[in-house]
Amino acid sequence: MELFASIVGGLLIGGLYVAISLGFSVAFGVLDVVDLAVGMWVVMGAYAAVVVQDWLDVDPLLLLPLYFLFFALVGAVLAPLIYRVRNNRYAMPALMGLALTFGFATIFRGSLLTGFGYTPRTVRTGLANTSWNIFGLVLPAERVAGFLTAAVLTLAFAWFLYFTRSGLAVRAVAQSKENAGLMGVDVKRTSTLIYALYTGLTAMCGAVMGAIYAMTPELGPRYTLFAFFVVVLAGLGSIWGVLVTGLLLGVLQSLVSTFWSADYTLLVVFLSLFVVLLLLPNGIGNRRSVA
Amino acid sequence: MTVLEVRDVSGGYGAVQILSDVSLSAAVGEVTCLFGPNGCGKSTLLKSIAGALPLWGGTVTLDGTDLTGQPSHKVLSQGIALMPQGGGVFPGLSVKENLRMGGYTIKVRRELDARIEEVLDEFPRLRERLSVAAGSLSGGEQMLVSIARALILQPRFLLFDEPSAGLSPKLTTDVLARTAALAERGIGVLMIEQNIKQALRVADKVYVLVGGRNRYEGRPGDINSDKELMHLYLGVHKDEGDPQ
Numbered sequence: 001m002e003l004f005a006s007i008v009g010g011l012l013i014g015g016l017y018v019a020i021s022l023g024f025s026v027a028f029g030v031l032d033v034v035d036l037a038v039g040m041w042v043v044m045g046a047y048a049a050v051v052v053q054d055w056l057d058v059d060p061l062l063l064l065p066l067y068f069l070f071f072a073l074v075g076a077v078l079a080p081l082i083y084r085v086r087n088n089r090y091a092m093p094a095l096m097g098l099a100l101t102f103g104f105a106t107i108f109r110g111s112l113l114t115g116f117g118y119t120p121r122t123v124r125t126g127l128a129n130t131s132w133n134i135f136g137l138v139l140p141a142e143r144v145a146g147f148l149t150a151a152v153l154t155l156a157f158a159w160f161l162y163f164t165r166s167g168l169a170v171r172a173v174a175q176s177k178e179n180a181g182l183m184g185v186d187v188k189r190t191s192t193l194i195y196a197l198y199t200g201l202t203a204m205c206g207a208v209m210g211a212i213y214a215m216t217p218e219l220g221p222r223y224t225l226f227a228f229f230v231v232v233l234a235g236l237g238s239i240w241g242v243l244v245t246g247l248l249l250g251v252l253q254s255l256v257s258t259f260w261s262a263d264y265t266l267l268v269v270f271l272s273l274f275v276v277l278l279l280l281p282n283g284i285g286n287r288r289s290v291a
Numbered sequence: 292m293t294v295l296e297v298r299d300v301s302g303g304y305g306a307v308q309i310l311s312d313v314s315l316s317a318a319v320g321e322v323t324c325l326f327g328p329n330g331c332g333k334s335t336l337l338k339s340i341a342g343a344l345p346l347w348g349g350t351v352t353l354d355g356t357d358l359t360g361q362p363s364h365k366v367l368s369q370g371i372a373l374m375p376q377g378g379g380v381f382p383g384l385s386v387k388e389n390l391r392m393g394g395y396t397i398k399v400r401r402e403l404d405a406r407i408e409e410v411l412d413e414f415p416r417l418r419e420r421l422s423v424a425a426g427s428l429s430g431g432e433q434m435l436v437s438i439a440r441a442l443i444l445q446p447r448f449l450l451f452d453e454p455s456a457g458l459s460p461k462l463t464t465d466v467l468a469r470t471a472a473l474a475e476r477g478i479g480v481l482m483i484e485q486n487i488k489q490a491l492r493v494a495d496k497v498y499v500l501v502g503g504r505n506r507y508e509g510r511p512g513d514i515n516s517d518k519e520l521m522h523l524y525l526g527v528h529k530d531e532g533d534p535q
Binding site for chain 1: 305306343363373381393396398
């Protein structure tokens with residue numbers, strides 16, 4: 001029973017990893033830049049929720065759309081910079097793109113450390129210390145709420161990609177910028193749109209994550225590594241792969257901390273990444289692709 | 292008559308200049324062929340006209356409307372569509388989605404669907420493959436998708452970058468016949484082709500580019516009669532011109 005509960009708990013967290021990694025994966029396909037700041041967007045979302053609870057004294061989960069709007073705006077401001085660096089005429093634009101997003105991550109981390117220090121912070125919601133009994137399983141309410149949020153976001157994002165005109169343009173740009181441009185797609189605007197959606201979505205997930213795990217500004221790289229794990233294992237550009245590996249990551253993490261120790265999470269995560277890549281070099285879900 | 296005028300165009304990639312003062316004019320209802328050795332700037336010229344590459348100098352006009360330096364969507368809205376080498380289909384998108392992309396600049400969904408229906412009536416073979424990923428189609432079918440996609444916007448001018456590349460001899464004949472048919476419908480075709488003999492059969496006008504410059508301009512009849520010109524300017528042997 002403990003095993004079963006641990007797996008379910010992991011799946012609930014895994015939902016958030018799916019939502020985060022999906023945006024990360026699509027943004028990579030469109031911008032051609034691995035956003036090394038992905039983990040910092042998670043952390044920033046959590047700190048935004050902390051600020052809201054400290055200053056406004058309302059339940060931080062009620063203001064989720066606000067975090068989305070705010071961070072989408074920040075993303076929309078930064079995206080043209082990334083685009084410009086990635087498409088410049090100078091040497092090694094791909095590497096410059098990495099350096100730029102690494103720079104973003106460093107600035108975010110520094111600002112958060114200045115503002116909030118090293119003390120871990122938790123987003124306190126009205127759901128804390130509450131459990132829901134679902135089909136005989138007693139589950140922490142915050143995790144269930146987190147999973148539901150992630151599920152809604154993932155579905156909305158997939159709907160956008162597969163059922164809207166802009167989503168089609170996003171998938172076309174991910175395949176070939178030049179050909180998409182010839183069809184009349186404004187590649188730069190599409191890049192900005194997708195980066196804004198991704199930063200908004202990731203920060204929103206971060207706010208929920210902050211209610212489940214304590215946050216410090218130092219945790220950015222951890223979530224960046226998680227997103228890497230999911231996207232690399234999924235096979236670049238594969239939505240179904242992201243779905244499977246995101247949930248898998250949650251379960252793996254949960255099992256390790258239940259039966260061993262949370263300290264070994266990263267070790268196990270990376271060992272399994274190596275093993276899977278040795279056996280399936282193209283990733284788990286390389287049949288159907290976004291990009 | 293509608294004419295696409297290219298005057299003294301120069302351009303290239305990054306800092307590398309490829310085109311120097313290239314000029315040509317192509318009319319609707321005609322097939323204008325662009326020949327020249329590899330790397331002479333044919334594709335660069337088409338991309339520059341279509342707005343996919345910045346122009347360094349010169350002008351591009353369609354019927355007197357200045358298109359110089361306009362982005363792709365503006366050029367498209369003026370009725371010029373480019374089919375890149377290999378067709379440029381999106382392999383991971385379905386045939387239907389590829390056609391949708393062809394009409395991306397049409398914002399009204401119903402209007403776009405109606406255009407797609409019209410084009411499908413013309414290419415009934417694609418109707419059965421609508422939900423198939425374009426990348427899993429054969430080369431010939433992909434070329435059909437590409438042509439169909441380019442026709443969605445009902446262009447006045449089609450710029451073809453080697454429509455026969457990678458196709459079998461039979462399919463090459465088909466595709467070239469199709470381009471001739473498009474010209475008869477009143478669309479202007481500006482085409483790069485490596486199958487010179489076959490292309491000359493459908494061409495109304497011929498340009499030769501060498502080293503990014505105009506080298507020859509004339510009617511196909513003149514070129515056929517002048518083998519030496521082919522040797523000199525195209526660097527081909529007598530038996531070349533047949534695919535593979």
